[in-house]
Amino acid sequence: MFDIGLLTAVTLNGLTVGAIYALGALGLTLIYGVLHIINFAHGSTLMMALYACFFLHQRAGVDPYTALLIVPPAFFVLGYAMQRYLIAPLGFGKDINVLLVTLGISIILDNLALYLWTSNTRNIDIPQAQVFIELGMISLALPKVIGVVASIVVGLLFWLLMTQTDLGKAIRAVARERRGARIVGISVDHIFAMSFGIGSACIAVAACLLIPTYYVTPKVGDGFVLIAFTTVVLGGMGSFIGALVGGLFLGVIEAWSGLWLGESLGQIGVFIIFILVLLFKPNGLFGQRNT
């Protein structure tokens, strides 16, 4: 039906897109796994990080890869503060309230961006974006390849963080058993905030990698939220390998369904997978068994 050349090229591209999804999902699966909250503000955070990268480039000439040293740490701090001093106190620990709080935050952030920076589309053009790597039929822009490498590296760092450090152990403890962790002396509030901070930093990394091949507007985050959640659920809540594999898998699924059904109708590919996973394997590909 389709020639192999096209299919391979499309698959390869799907992997590069999936790498960015994976990064978004890593952060989200951490937040979701530990705090059990659906963070509606995730897309808005991505949008803010994209703007940060844009302005750094425009005003200070900092290219997005150097910005990796600035933006993610900044967003870690912001994420920590947001959870500790905004979401937690307003959420009263109730899921419904937390949902509303993150929704309110996303409304504020989206319109703050509109108010400050107007709806004008912002683009940056960096020399790396003009470099192409030819792989058969496809010529992949360098930033995309960097994106794949980066997500694997970040995934690895994540894994190291979670398994080899005390912080990681504390996070896993809180995710498993909140009350028990508290009894053992872990400051649950602090861990929540740390997790949120790390999750935000992660999406900021995704932003740095995304900006060379995409654009920024105040509405840019909207498209990412559902994809990010699909990745998290597909990969398995709380599993980082799951987030990585899930993201890559989803990128390819998206590419294939776009090829088969057309880009427009093909969108349902992701959602159908989402529904199927939720129904038949809610723990996802790599999720822990339900206790």
Add this chain to the structure above:
Amino acid sequence: MSEDKRNPTLVNQPRRRLLQVVGATGAASALGMPSVSFGQASTRTVKIGMIQPMTGMFAYNGAQGMVGAKMAADEINAAGGIRSMGGAKIELVIGDSQSKPEAAVSEVDKLSEQGISCFVGGYASGLALTATQASARNKVPFLVDGAVSDQITGRGLYGVFRLCPGFKQITDVALQNLSNINDANGKQVKTVALVFEDGAFGSGMAKTLAGELPKRGFEVVESIGFPTPTRDFTNIGLKLKSSKPDLIIPSCYLNEYVLLARSIHQNKVPKKAIYSVIGGGASNMKFVREFNAAAQGIMDCNHWIDPRKQRSQRLVSALDAAKLDLTYEVLLNYSNVLLAIDAIEKAGSGDREKINQALLSSTFDGHVMPYGPTKFVNGQNEGARPINTQIQGMKVEVVYPPEYATAKMIFPVPLG
């Protein structure tokens, strides 16, 4: 903190409070807050309501529309205002439709009660359709900018006018121009790929084109719809590369247009030309500036200025000086506000029915569009049409029809 220990009348509080709140709001609405201005126009100002999406999906387009509208109003006010009304000034009142039909209707109703003489705006078909229904009920003229659905005019509604062309007019002209251009250049283009956004305007465009192109001897080899927003156009670029069309016809909004053009350029899709119909990006200076390499040679059949008119050139210089982008929302709103002002001038008052009558018999040529004098039939300006532009170097040149051309067309476009 139980009810027993507190004030015994606490028991009645909930009911009272609720009634108070309902009563207060009822009173406010009965009084007609925000205050209604008496009479439809004072001798000092005439108000034009701008129904634009200032927030939401189309915020950029709404903002650009207001740029054009303000320039027109400022220009006329600076030149002495409405002469037939003793120098009355034009005041633009913004009604943010928030890119949602409900808000558009609500703003039309609100502004209708605040003494607006007529409306300009709409932008997107969904917004224009519902807003004009409301304005017709309120018996206020509405000049539609940009929205191309053929159903906007011809519903027999009161006061609906469209200066620019609708779907049918646009596609007819675009196709005819394409045939002419192709014939004049050795009929090199035989196969066509359509790439369109899957909303109202893109899918409508694609459908019409897909039906009409074969009648003119073109073969449609590929028809790719995509959602707005779309993150990544590599797959589309690959599909195009694989089907090797002679001509690519995109119909989409600015952001996606830029990404698409880049993808086509990056993937070195072999094609003879890109000929967009209402291309979003192709007639946009921002695109020309920021992605010049990918933009070279791209043609567009879109709303554009009549380059021969002095007023057009003044508009372009003014935008340049203010460092604002020239996009079709600017042109159309500028022209529509001037049209409205002309009607007010002829009517000699801010009276809605008089303005409506003035528009019905209007032969206005002070706009910057390549339409000639206006003539509205069932609300649609008969002479409206798009023209062909092409990006050459750092400029957007008009290349067809010849009487408007500012540069020679390059067709087919060499792959570079």
Add this chain to the structure above:
Amino acid sequence: MTNMKRQTQVMLVLILALVLIPLFVSSKFWMGFWVMLLFHALIGQSWNILGGYGGQTSYGHAVFFGTGAYVTAVMQTHFGLNAWAGAGVAIGAGALVGLFIGALSFRYGLRGSYFALVTLAFAEVFRVIVNAWDFTGSGFGMLLALKPGVAHMQFADRQWFYYLILVLAIMATGVAMWLESSRFGAHLVAIRENEDAAKALGINAFRVKLKAIVISAALAATAGVFYMQYYLFVDSHIGYGPSMSISALLVPLIGGPGTVLGPFIGALSLGVLSEITKHTMGDSPGANLMAYGVLLLVVLRFLPNGLMGLFRGRS
């Protein structure tokens, strides 16, 4: 029991006040305000049945709303059905969608966030499909011809739309009141509080939840039908997009989930808030919506049980 009596009294007074409103309002704009307010109360109440009383939070309620709007449009446009008949079919279709999604989700034990996300996913699937399918107008959406007249469920005088939506909102509220006094309602609330315990008590959770989602879906579809008749236009974003889903849940959550009057209070507050922020900050794009979000957070901070918490005197 006195609680019920008091509640009924309040309801009757409220209904009386609402019925009288058109007599005092001459402005078209403000009439429109009240119509939309009751519309939001209706869709909020539909969400309330499932999410407030039942504790099953749906993030994709638009899937039912959009079905109501689209089906009645299709019935009238493609099959020449009369508006009232089309409405009947549309509400039935909405209920069917509710049955389908409910059966699937509850059969496989989806709860909490998982259920929320699955409803969102379904809404998106429907959105993409109606946008791609010519039969449902694809990218154009569906436009109903303007035909004022009771037979066409279109009214030249907005007052009649107001009365229509008032009747519908009261009907939906009647369902909520019935929940508060019936065994079915008690079962539903028990499931909300602790599903496993309820099951242990012998309640057939699956059946109860399924019934709730069908009722909720039918009411949301009714709202969809009204929207279609009032605006005569729907497209995939309006019908199945996140905007309506968010409105559906915001209204009862702000007003007071699991209460009869919550959706009214929520709709009123959000409507008033919206007008105030538009009025004071309408000129700078984004500023008014931003203020809206801030006010939302402020309400959440001080009134975690929704505004009904104020009236109940509870902390």
